[in-house]
Amino acid sequence: MTSVGTTAGLAAPRRSTALGYALLAPSLFGVVAFLLLPILVVVWLSLHRWDLLGPIEYVGGQNWRSVLSDSTFGNSLLVTLTFVAIVVPAQTVLGLAVAALLARDLPGSGMFRTLYVLPWISVPLAIAVLWRWILAPTDGAISTVLGHRIEWLTDPGLALPVVSAVVVWANVGYVALFFLAGILAIPAEIHSAARTDGATSWQRFWRITLPMLRPTMFFVLVTGVISAAQVFDIVYALTGGGPQNHTDLVAHRIYAEAFGAAAIGRASVMAVVLFVILIAITIVQHLYFRRRISYDLT
Amino acid sequence: MTSPKRPAAVLVYAGLVLGALITLAPFALGLLTSFTSAHQFATGTPLAWPRPPTLANYADLGGAGFGRALAVTTLMTAAILLGQLSSSVLAAYAFARLRFPGRDALFWVYLATLMVPGSVTVVPLYLMMAQLGMRNTFWALVLPFVFGSPYAIFLLRQYFRAIPDDLINAAYLDGANTLDVIVHVVMPSSRPVLVTLMLITVVSQWHHFMWPLVITSGAKWQVLTVATAALQSRYNAQWTLVMAASAVAIVPLLALFVIFQRHIVRSIVVTGLK
Numbered sequence: 001m002t003s004v005g006t007t008a009g010l011a012a013p014r015r016s017t018a019l020g021y022a023l024l025a026p027s028l029f030g031v032v033a034f035l036l037l038p039i040l041v042v043v044w045l046s047l048h049r050w051d052l053l054g055p056i057e058y059v060g061g062q063n064w065r066s067v068l069s070d071s072t073f074g075n076s077l078l079v080t081l082t083f084v085a086i087v088v089p090a091q092t093v094l095g096l097a098v099a100a101l102l103a104r105d106l107p108g109s110g111m112f113r114t115l116y117v118l119p120w121i122s123v124p125l126a127i128a129v130l131w132r133w134i135l136a137p138t139d140g141a142i143s144t145v146l147g148h149r150i151e152w153l154t155d156p157g158l159a160l161p162v163v164s165a166v167v168v169w170a171n172v173g174y175v176a177l178f179f180l181a182g183i184l185a186i187p188a189e190i191h192s193a194a195r196t197d198g199a200t201s202w203q204r205f206w207r208i209t210l211p212m213l214r215p216t217m218f219f220v221l222v223t224g225v226i227s228a229a230q231v232f233d234i235v236y237a238l239t240g241g242g243p244q245n246h247t248d249l250v251a252h253r254i255y256a257e258a259f260g261a262a263a264i265g266r267a268s269v270m271a272v273v274l275f276v277i278l279i280a281i282t283i284v285q286h287l288y289f290r291r292r293i294s295y296d297l298t
Numbered sequence: 299m300t301s302p303k304r305p306a307a308v309l310v311y312a313g314l315v316l317g318a319l320i321t322l323a324p325f326a327l328g329l330l331t332s333f334t335s336a337h338q339f340a341t342g343t344p345l346a347w348p349r350p351p352t353l354a355n356y357a358d359l360g361g362a363g364f365g366r367a368l369a370v371t372t373l374m375t376a377a378i379l380l381g382q383l384s385s386s387v388l389a390a391y392a393f394a395r396l397r398f399p400g401r402d403a404l405f406w407v408y409l410a411t412l413m414v415p416g417s418v419t420v421v422p423l424y425l426m427m428a429q430l431g432m433r434n435t436f437w438a439l440v441l442p443f444v445f446g447s448p449y450a451i452f453l454l455r456q457y458f459r460a461i462p463d464d465l466i467n468a469a470y471l472d473g474a475n476t477l478d479v480i481v482h483v484v485m486p487s488s489r490p491v492l493v494t495l496m497l498i499t500v501v502s503q504w505h506h507f508m509w510p511l512v513i514t515s516g517a518k519w520q521v522l523t524v525a526t527a528a529l530q531s532r533y534n535a536q537w538t539l540v541m542a543a544s545a546v547a548i549v550p551l552l553a554l555f556v557i558f559q560r561h562i563v564r565s566i567v568v569t570g571l572k
Contacts, residue, residue: 019476020398026385028404030445034423035411041422050425101313104306112314114559116321117566121555125507125523126544129530130328133537139344140537141327173321174566181567201306230417233507237527251417251508258421259512267421275418282413 039275045268052262063265073270075245076253079160080229083249086164087171088224094168095175095220096213100205102176103183113180116173124170128237131166135238153239156246163238163247167231175220182216183209222285226278250274325548332356332541339538355542359529363517364546367525370436372550374510374521375503377440382499383492385446390454391480395466405455408448417508424512438513439521443503450495453568457491458484494565497558504551522547 021028046063050056067073098116102109119127134141135152143149152162186209194204232251235241241248241256248256250270258267331339332355334348359365392398393405423442424433432438461484469479485492507523514520520528526543533539555562 016396017398020392020396020401023388023392023396023476024404026381027389027408027446027448027451030385030442031408031411031448034442034445035414035419035448036407038419038422038426039414041425042418045422045425052428097313098317101310101317104310106307106310106314108311109314110560112318114563115318117563118321118325118552118555120566121501121551121562122325123505123507123523123544123547123551125505126526126547129526129540129544130324132530133328133331133541134324136537139339139535141324141345144344169320169324177563177567226415230415232417233505233523236507237530254417254421255508255512258424264421264425271418271421275415278415278418279413 042268042271042275045264046272048265048268050264052259052264059265063269067266067269067273072245072248073253073273076248076250076270077273079246079248080250082160083164083167083231083247084225084228086161087167087228088221090164090168091171091175091224092217092220094172096179098172098176099179099183100209102180113173113177116176118173119170120174122170124233125237127170128166128234132238135162154243156243159239159243159246163235166238167228167234170234171224175224178216178220179213182213186212218285222281226281226285229274229278229281328541329545331538332545334538336536336538344537355538356546358539359542359546362525362529362543363520364522364525364543366517367520367522368546368550370439370519371504371521371523374436374439374506375500378443378503379496379499381440381444382447382450383495385444386450386454386495387480387485387492389446389451390458391476391484393451394455394458395484408451411448412452420508420512423509427513434514434516434519436519439510439519442509447499450499453491453495454488457488461487491568493558493561494568497554497562497565500554501551501562 045056047058047060048056049059049063102113132153137143137149137151137154142152151158153159190208190212191204194208199207230251231249232255235247235249235252236255239247241252251274254267254270254274257263257270327345330348331344333351333353334346335352335354338346338349389408393401393408419442427433427438427441432441465483465487466479469483474482505523506521507527510519510521510524511527514524526540526547529543530540
């Protein structure tokens with residue numbers, strides 16, 4: 001290791017300092033202005049009242065008291081928790097199943113692999129609008145096929161599972177890609193040794209593949225939780241948070257509070273709470289993933 | 299892998315085909331509806347084959363401002379792509395190949411910002427843009443994303459570090475300055491990761507919805523996602539028109555997808571997307 005300090009008198013490192021900061025200037029401005037500053041601003045805003053147009057006034061802890069004692073926000077956190085608890089396990093199990101099929105590497109697997117990612121590439125908002133028609137009670141695709149109407153999106157008991165199903169549908173192919181990469185990374189010798197010992201493919205899946213996929217599993221679960229906890233577009237276009245807030249995910253609640261009710265202070269409190277929760281999840285992830293694992297699939 | 303037993307292969311194919319049907323059917327049915335006349339959709343059964351197929355719904359979208367929305371979306375995506383990639387390349391070069399005080403601490407700060415979620419920054423960014431008088435401008439659409447992405451910088455830095463020193467030193471000895479080295483040596487030898495980042499950036503920027511929804515109003519700077527959502531809530535029952543709108547939002551990325559399909563699949567796995 002060479003130290004910069006000992007060569008301080010020379011021209012080269014100093015020029016490197018100026019050059020280094022010159023090259024960093026645009027991205028540093030972006031990071032400070034649009035990622036770090038907003039965090040300070042949202043904390044500051046959580047102590048103020050603003051209706052998007054009028055003056056901003058300081059109200060101390062009033063927004064915090066009002067949000068934390070408000071059942072709407074509690075409901076929204078609970079809805080988000082339920083949503084995450086449905087979406088993440090479902091997309092993980094289905095993604096693993098799809099990956100196991102793709103890993104057989106039969107002719108045409110590549111085409112299927114590509115097809116399955118299509119919903120993920122597609123614009124989430126447009127996907128939601130598409131499904132809103134598919135699920136429409138009178139003239140939607142499913143009602144037409146079944147021949148009778150089902151209130152998929154307006155029945156309080158059905159709405160959240162249905163919204164979750166649409167999100168799972170959109171994510172499965174994407175999740176499968178990671179599991180596929182993980183499965184292909186398992187050395188073939190391990191499987192052939194087990195086969196020689198008489199292990200069936202079912203046994204090999206449970207005893208070899210699954211344990212060796214543990215890092216992939218963790219990555220898929222953690223990123224799955226973090227992104228599911230922030231879903232907005234799909235719920236905005238499918239249900240608008242209804243019926244009676246049964247699908248009011250927390251990102252949608254922040255939006256509705258800020259830009260529907262013009263209560264920026266309250267929305268900021270919710271954003272800070274969401275931020276703290278997500279940071280906690282991410283820190284757990286980093287404790288397990290000191291080194292970033294990257295996969296190559298060619 | 300050795301050749302699988304016949305019945306097993308049949309089961310695997312059955313599973314794969316079922317998956318493909320579930321994946322594709324919604325797209326196919328939506329597309330079909332977008333080519334059905336509103337009259338036929340309202341009077342016949344909704345899933346009937348369009349008789350005759352019509353482009354009337356797409357023509358109506360032109361009247362609803364979708365031409366402009368497509369142009370704004372393309373322009374926004376292009377501006378962010380250009381800005382984000384060039385700032386990220388410069389920063390990644392500094393982090394990978396230069397030595398200066400504060401480098402490692404700054405890199406750690408960049409990495410930490412990966413944890414800042416978009417749904418948390420929308421409200422404060424709205425205030426900042428409002429204070430700058432930039433609500434409903436093109437700048438408001440692109441500014442928060444145009445100055446580089448910590449993730450792209452992180453990924454590029456790893457590639458740039460692997461470039462042999464001799465290659466870079468030789469260029470310097472030939473009298474090249476740092477910008478020449480970046481453009482003529484570093485970037486050509488990192489082509490795969492640059493293509494990966496370009497694809498991922500285009501896809502994720504094209505998906506933008508919440509930020510354009512709050513920061514723009516009216517038709518002037520409306521992007522496709524916002525236009526589609528607005529159309530859906532205004533013409534709730536006119537599904538033929540609404541399906542044409544979502545097709546317009548989806549198809550450009552689909553085209554990109556078809557052209558770069560092998561690369562996209564690889565890119566998703568390398569970057570984790572988003």
